Amino acid sequence: MKIHNFSAGPCILPQEVFDKMAEAVLNFNNSGSSIMEISHRRADAQEVIDNAIQLVKDLMNVPDTHEVIFTQGGASLQFVMVPFNLMKLNGGKAAYTETGAWAKNAIKEAKRMGEVNVLASSADKNFNYIPKGFSIPSDVDYFHCTSNNTIFGTQMKSFPNSPVPLVCDMSSDIMSKPVDVSKFDVIYAGAQKNMGPAGSVVTIVKKDILGKTGRDIPNYLNYETHIAKGSAFNTWPVLAVYGVMLNLQWLKNLGGVPEIAKRNVAKAELMYGEIDRNGMFTGTAEKEDRSEMNATFVLKDESLKAEFDKMWKEAGISSLNGHRDVGGYRASMYNALPIESVQVLVDIMKEFETKFG
Amino acid sequence: MKIHNFSAGPCILPQEVFDKMAEAVLNFNNSGSSIMEISHRRADAQEVIDNAIQLVKDLMNVPDTHEVIFTQGGASLQFVMVPFNLMKLNGGKAAYTETGAWAKNAIKEAKRMGEVNVLASSADKNFNYIPKGFSIPSDVDYFHCTSNNTIFGTQMKSFPNSPVPLVCDMSSDIMSKPVDVSKFDVIYAGAQKNMGPAGSVVTIVKKDILGKTGRDIPNYLNYETHIAKGSAFNTWPVLAVYGVMLNLQWLKNLGGVPEIAKRNVAKAELMYGEIDRNGMFTGTAEKEDRSEMNATFVLKDESLKAEFDKMWKEAGISSLNGHRDVGGYRASMYNALPIESVQVLVDIMKEFETKFG
Structure with missing residues (x-):
């Protein structure tokens, strides 16, 4: 996988x-x-x-x-x-x-x-x-x-x-x-x-x-x-x-920093778009200061943690757990992460909402 | 090679x-x-x-x-x-x-x-x-x-x-x-x-x-x-x-430090034995303080340098040049160097003596 x-x-x-x-x-x-x-x-x-x-x-x-x-x-x-x-x-x-x-x-x-x-x-x-x-x-x-x-x-x-x-x-x-x-x-x-x-x-x-x-x-x-x-x-x-x-x-x-910057913006927009749209999650950082590299978010209902964790792990997503100082989740989207991986995570978040929302 | x-x-x-x-x-x-x-x-x-x-x-x-x-x-x-x-x-x-x-x-x-x-x-x-x-x-x-x-x-x-x-x-x-x-x-x-x-x-x-x-x-x-x-x-x-x-x-x-120590002694004895026996070379360190890791030696006749260098390079030996502070040659014989490599060098030194001695 x-x-x-x-x-x-x-x-x-x-x-x-x-x-x-x-x-x-x-x-x-x-x-x-x-x-x-x-x-x-x-x-x-x-x-x-x-x-x-x-x-x-x-x-x-x-x-x-x-x-x-x-x-x-x-x-x-x-x-x-x-x-x-x-x-x-x-x-x-x-x-x-x-x-x-x-x-x-x-x-x-x-x-x-x-x-x-x-x-x-x-x-x-x-x-x-x-x-x-x-x-x-x-x-x-x-x-x-x-x-x-x-x-x-x-x-x-x-x-x-x-x-x-x-x-x-x-x-x-x-x-x-x-x-x-x-x-x-x-x-x-x-x-x-x-x-x-x-x-x-x-x-x-x-x-x-x-x-x-x-x-x-x-x-x-x-x-x-x-x-x-x-x-x-x-x-x-x-x-x-x-x-x-x-x-x-x-x-x-691949085109240097200007090209990777475009890709990073696209990844961040996809990720934060879903965090804001999806009723199951809340972003933890102030919107205007959100990082394009690390998107931090938490479940609105912490009692669903086991279910969400099972879903993303089964989709092949790894290392999504947030740092202990913040909790929840952290999607790090460094230069080499393809947008396809962000899409997989977004799809899982949507599926999670459909099942448990 | x-x-x-x-x-x-x-x-x-x-x-x-x-x-x-x-x-x-x-x-x-x-x-x-x-x-x-x-x-x-x-x-x-x-x-x-x-x-x-x-x-x-x-x-x-x-x-x-x-x-x-x-x-x-x-x-x-x-x-x-x-x-x-x-x-x-x-x-x-x-x-x-x-x-x-x-x-x-x-x-x-x-x-x-x-x-x-x-x-x-x-x-x-x-x-x-x-x-x-x-x-x-x-x-x-x-x-x-x-x-x-x-x-x-x-x-x-x-x-x-x-x-x-x-x-x-x-x-x-x-x-x-x-x-x-x-x-x-x-x-x-x-x-x-x-x-x-x-x-x-x-x-x-x-x-x-x-x-x-x-x-x-x-x-x-x-x-x-x-x-x-x-x-x-x-x-x-x-x-x-x-x-x-x-x-x-x-x-x-392979047996830990005691075993590698035996191998290192054998390599050093082979190397220094040849340096001392061979009339073309002189060891640069005092005998009682010679390193088992790095054997340093020079040609007695520096005018033969090009010939000796050609011979060892052709035998597949690499990185034998001495440090600029000492000149000549340095055979580093760290743990992973097999005695077979030392033997190849010793054979070349013998051959060099036969040809130019």
């Missing part, structure tokens, strides 16, 4: 990525060696990371003022690297918005290193909306926001004009729609949603903001280290980056 | 690991999903990391006083995490030995955070020996050493009795021979030599030494975070850890 994979991440990737990865694990580029056993310094390995970096630049129209690096440790290590690289040693201050679990963790790390001004929070309504109307002070070292909140199903639809460096955690919606990279000073994203398998992080950083904090930054935590070494400061995660390269090639071949 | 892979890392792994990885990339455990697309929170993914941790414990006889964690960022991030976790905030001091390029990098990171006493160095002879006869002061927070120096082909044959916590970077010889883990407070190793593909790091840490520095440690850099979360504090690198699990299963099935 075909599996419809709504996992919140690591998540569905295109079948051609699986096919090409399996081939490379056995025989990389017809070299007779597995991609798992070659030195990261070999010319054909170097091509992998160079291609992956170039694909990020091409797909996101990264200007020459910025550089793209691959590191490890997930967004969680970026929460640490951002203040190390941008927050002044003496009198360091930063502004954050608190829009969910990951934003909270980012704030926690910054607070260890300086003063943090939380400009706005949606904690009062379990993070079901994106706060607006705040102003960013001009006396902080940077402003940090989270573009998409997987757990709560909210997404920023626009970004503020910031008087200070603008930093954004785009882990769960990078490359889902066009963004103007020139507006940002740092964009980072764990690869395991729209970019590839778990095990690497992409950071896009404006070069001229670095080296100004007065901090003696550990080498691995210093963006300048990775820029200077072309992301090969130490052994990079070859399998993970190869997976990203394959996935970004797939995205480029 | 069969490839004899002498790469210094990432390096050769068993064919059955490649076969099983390729299968899992297409269909993980007959679940119908690729291992690249499943949530790290799924029960069958949880089993992967739990098994990998348990295999490290079993293979190395890790006592209950210690815990095993998987993180990312390579040994280079461990160079940072060790002082964060073990060096006191006020008046912190540590002792290191300087035995090669990686030891130098470890020292550099520790120096950012406190006083570092370099007890002994082999820099005077381009790191071609392991310093001995130094004594470890009892007023430092820990002593750090590097068990095997890949670039220079040297290896510690015994470990000192340390009056302070003993920390060892075993990246390039972990699980190659038995070690008494109970003697160590921290052992760490990038996976990409004897344990699996690049992309994860194993740390074995004695639990009761943690939490005593007075430092406010960033979450990702805190060993206690990863211990508390069973290495799932954030999304762990699923492909990389699955590769480690498969490789450690292979090692366990």
